[in-house]
Amino acid sequence: PTATHVSLSPREESVQSLVNVTYPINLLPGHPDVVKAKVANAILGGGSMGRLFMNLRETHAWTYGSYSSISQDELVGNFTAYAQCRNAVTDSSVAEILNEMKRMRDEEVSKETLQEQITYMSGGFAIGLENPQTVAQYAINIERFNMPKDYYANYLKNLAAVTTKDVQEVSRKYINPNAAHIVVVGSKSETAEKLKRFDADGKITYYDNYGNVMQEAVVATAPAGITADEVYKNYIKAIGGEKAIKSIKDIKTISNGSFAVAGQEIPIKITEMKKAPAKSSVIVEGMGMVLNKQVFDGTTGYMEGGGQKMPLNEEQIATAKQEADIYGELTPEKYGIKRQLAGMDKVNGSDVYKIESTDKSGKKTIEYYDANTGYLVKQSSAEEGTVEYGDYKDAGNGYFVPHKVVINNQGQIITANVESVDINKGIEDSNFQ
Template sequence: MKKYILFILTLVFISEISLAQLDRSQLPKPGKAREIQIGNYKSFTLKNGLKVFVVENHKLPRVSFNLVLDRGPISEGDKAGYLSMVGQMMRRGTTSRTKAQIDEEIDFIGASLGAGSSSVFGSSLTKHTETLLDLMTDILYNPTFPQEELDKIKTQTLSGLASQKDDPDAISGNVSTVLLFGKDHPYGELETEETVGNITIEDIRNYYQNYYKPNIAYLAIVGDINFKNAQKLVQKYFGKWEKGDVSKKQWDKPQAPSNTKVALVDRSASVQSVIDITYPVELKPGSEDAIKTSVLNQILGGGGSARLFMNLREDKGYTYGAYSSLSSDRLIGSFSAGASVRNEVTDSSIVEIIYELNKIRDEKASQEELDLAINSIAGSFARSLEQPQTIANFAINTARYNLSKDYYANYIKNVQAVTLEDVQTMAKKYIKPENAHIVVVGKGSEIADKLKAFGELKYYDIYGEEYTPKTGADLPADLTADKVIANYIKAIGGKSKLESVKNLQTVSEASLQGQTMTITTANSAPDKAYVSVVFGGVMEVQKVVFDGNSLGNWTQGQRAPEDAEKTKDAAVEYAMFAELLYKEHNVKRELTGVENIDGKEAYAIELTYPSGSKVLNHYSVESGLKIRQTSTVQGPQGEITQAVDITDYKEVDGILIPHTMKIPIGPGMKIDANIKSIDINKGVDESLFKID
């Protein structure tokens, strides 16, 4: 199965940028903060309770409308994910327009129109304002929620979730979310394939009917419009919107752990560990501490000049980047600090992160660090003002969070007023590594013992469910890697049946960016192999040929020099049924334990090929079938771990053959390669195996 990974790297396009030599030992000198002018707003309220804010800006002939619902957290329960679909469904058709008609009308006037579970946003040229408002209020008042559109959204969502199962950053986010807030809290609920499958049209419709009410809504209008005209338009288009009662539920505030907890998600094929040190914090938006903590975080981990980055990347070389965040929320915020690092420096990286957390709490920062942080925040704030929606959000936030009317007008001045004493005070109040969850997604066999030094270690699956791992020592004494492999051979047809196959040819197809990827494989006993990957029916992007002695590898028609180490592995790597050849070709087999693969137990067997390269195979405990193969390949920027999921076994001439390979092509992305044709013992063109 490893042969299905070979074409992945041909899908990655690299652009290199030459950078001037920088003296990274010196921090950039801070410049003078820019003066910011923010437009004042006028406001009024309709009889139905809709609160409206108008910010006039006549520099460009554009106007934007941003409608936001002010509601509390909502528990989605066993239907987690439906809130993310509400806005999409509102945009997918009304009583008077189909999705295609809405898209066409928006494109015709060069406008934009979007919706979410608690917002509707539209923007257009001033001359098209009424056309935009007609469309905007049509999706607001008259959504039909077509079943076929929900089916499409659910299919897309499930595809994304499938890709995230093998994305260590997504896994880290899942586990951190559960540990921070708990699965019974709205902030701690996870979207899964099961919860998405439970979502119905009624869930979408009920939410819309219960929460889309003007009396909990704010409307911000920004751009080329005067206040008087805005009043007329809002009354015309939003005045008929009927108000209603909206229920609110009180939620408990999640608490930080009383002492440090270590959570490990064991991914046995990982060459890197994703580290996240996190805990909940009580920090309200617009509070007295909010601006001060933003300066604190900027110094600690807010960018490429911050302490975590300079320590873990520039000084230690452990990672490409290390960052932190300190977020505010009306109910509960959170702190997070972390990085992706090599397995062998996982514990050292945690030590350095904790060191920096303690240091910023125990010692004052330097004036240079403070100046740099202040100017960075000021610059980001200034750039954000280029977007009309930013000004709209400022107006809405001022009302939602009961901020002073000049909060944003004085924002830069208040940032500049932060002192070194303020930073240390905030650090002592909010930086608490001794009350944190240390979440690590990585290879347990290499890092687990070292992680125990930081606190109580527990294992979690990719959805944040705690479990007790089974190692080789926990398995029956007579269970070996060879027995698991023998069970697999028996499950797919038996040794004698597999050995009766003299030639085998398959054609698989996958869809990528609207184009068809065709993967053709051919094998001829005892050890000849051929693999071809053709993109768009025209361009052969990859070809591999093994004639039993030599290995040829072509990328876009160019043959690479033969790699002697890869040639050592070729007879097994590209074999029809590799498991039959492990002993003959001196492939070492080690049963490392039982792992959780998509909620099912699977035996993990680590293979070491003659060249020394390693492959990890997972065999279902229940069926004996191979369900995943993980390899480490050399990518443009270093080693890449690729896990191919093996599914949809079907019988062909008495042999179970997997008909679908879920192949990763990038972070969080997978494609399905489905077998379209398969021929067993029907003859193969021997010319395919000629290299010269």
């Protein structure tokens, strides 16, 4: 890049942001700058004594660690400085990463700092020679990249000869905070406005999970006086209301779907059963066997998969109890759920109310309710990824359920279409044992 650009992949459920400051560089294997650049990178962000780590973690406690890398390549190398930090300090972390990069260019490092890194790197190189694979790789590198035959034989001598001026010169050549791609994955609502100041044009380019450019939708403004409580009540009304929900004693849903493995679509069958007040069973079948099973009898339960059966722990039991409660949507306060209106957004071209939901454990879920129909059309959380709901139909007793569900959890996409819904047909307790 000729200037700094900011790219953001929105992940609204994330409580942390993944930050990368990166750009391509022209650094060929065997070039005299390689050793000097490695020293400069080690000082900037090569480990727990690097400036990035000491600044972002030790001084500010914004992250568990911040590092950098400079890579050589016969076609195109790259520089990257990175960190994972809280949403609230994402822009501050970017600012300090850029400041440390600028500092490498503007100031000579001390002789003491330089010698510490040279000593450390010399020891690492010597230890590496004890591994036959490392020695073999060095021989391959010499032939593959047409490097001098004595490149590695002279490595320690060349490393020891690096000066403070050398470090500053290669920093000015390869560390450029004024022409970088700042790539962030995190909450758009919490980070976007603060990140715009780093872009040369003051604009952010948005990307989806697949690297496709997203057009920033024109979002409507929430009507004055609308509250999260009102949005949620409209949702309950849309799916049938309190009367329809309370009429349910048991419900069985069968869905057919698929997920991809190594580019191949694997068909699956999902059987979900619930029985009042709070019993549940979910069975996922595919490839002629049970892939996953979770059962909860109202008090305890287990998970089964891959030939192993494990009892639910205390946290899983609390979650299972909430999810199994057929009438739970009518009493969110029972589970300490609090909702707050976070404005409006777009989902598949439709205006939606964006609601931030938090339960008593602190788990945060972003819910999207269609402004026209009232239906829940999408929800996302750090633990479960993103789930989209569509094609709501009356399943019986005036109770409406989505007949199409798309789950995206860390790139693993599961699509499911409801084939049948049976309400109050009588489900035996043995199904929850």
